[in-house]
């Protein structure tokens with residue numbers, strides 16, 4: 001079978017992970033890359049042996065015959081690039097966060113739907129194998145019906161060293177990192193109906209909030225706490241581990257540090273090692289994220305081949321992005337926010 005021909009737009013900090021992972025997927029070949037920064041374009045093109053290079057996305061889309069395009073630029077350019085792909089009838093993956101505002105995000109989803117073009121948001125954290133292991137433990141039913149959850153990411157890792165732009169935005173931790181953790185809460189406990197949120201900025205050298213504590217009501221009846229911090233210095237730096245607690249009517253699940261998964265019922269506790277594999281291109285501690293990049297890309301290739309909608313389609317991701325908007329509104333106003341307020 002012919003390989004799917006893809007192009008990648010944005011050759012920055014994270015894109016190299018995406019290119020490494022594409023190389024592991026036999027069904028896909030990345031035939032061209034694009035970046036408006038000539039130095040980055042040259043460096044990535046040389047290191048991955050990709051000869052067809054473009055400084056301009058419109059030129060790329062009109063010159064190449066593509067089965068899909070993978071947008072790995074920062075958020076400000078997402079809407080224009082996705083709409084360009086939709087206009088060219090090219091299936092498109094777009095990195096998180098989908099857009100700067102809910103209105104932009106909805107317009108992107110509608111543009112792709114109107115053009116009949118698949119859109120997947122690269123929302124990869126739910127693809128991490130430890131998170132999949134938590135979901136499998138819930139689905140196995142041993143803990144009964146979940147009623148409480150906590151999804152937690154607390155760190156003092158210097159994320160600004162690799163991604164300096166994160167220090168500059170008015171929004172920081174909920175938009176960049178919390179969006180993943182909120183998506184995991186949706187993945188584990190189902191869609192949420194309302195959010196209560198509090199934010200803080202502890203690091204004086206950045207513009208946005210670096211601490212967020214959110215309380216979610218899920219339609220399933222679960223109440224969850226989603227908490228994120230880049231201002232928490234711990235005895236052991238856990239970046240980028242997400243810790244999970246689930247309490248159910250018949251037991252509990254804990255995803256603890258270093259991927260220790262504990263399921264406890266009246267019969268006692270079962271402990272398993274849910275550590276992700278370290279893929280050939282990966283390096284600790286990023287390996288858990290790098291593995292999820294491979295898994296979400298493999299999912300995209302399967303979906304394109306079968307015509308199935310991706311799990312993190314644009315339409316699905318609107319629900320995660322609505323949580324982001326609701327959390328910011330809730331933190332600003334100090335009151336609970338119904339999701340319907342931000343999606344109306």
Ligand code: NAD
Nearest residue numbers: 010011012013014035036037072073074075077095096097
């Ligand atoms: P970056 O700034 O390092 O790289 C972005 C690149 O895109 C730059 O080289 C820039 O020149 C290029 N670019 C921007 N607009 C362009 C345009 N219109 N046309 C062509 N090139 C353009 O950013 P990054 O840290 O690699 O982040 C990129 C995206 O990936 C962001 O949306 C970020 O949130 C996301 N990200 C996701 C994860 C994850 O685990 N899913 C991890 C890190 C970053």
Ligand code: 89V
Nearest residue numbers: 159163176177180240289
């Ligand atoms: O996933 C992300 O968007 C990254 C990181 C995990 C470092 O926050 O910015």
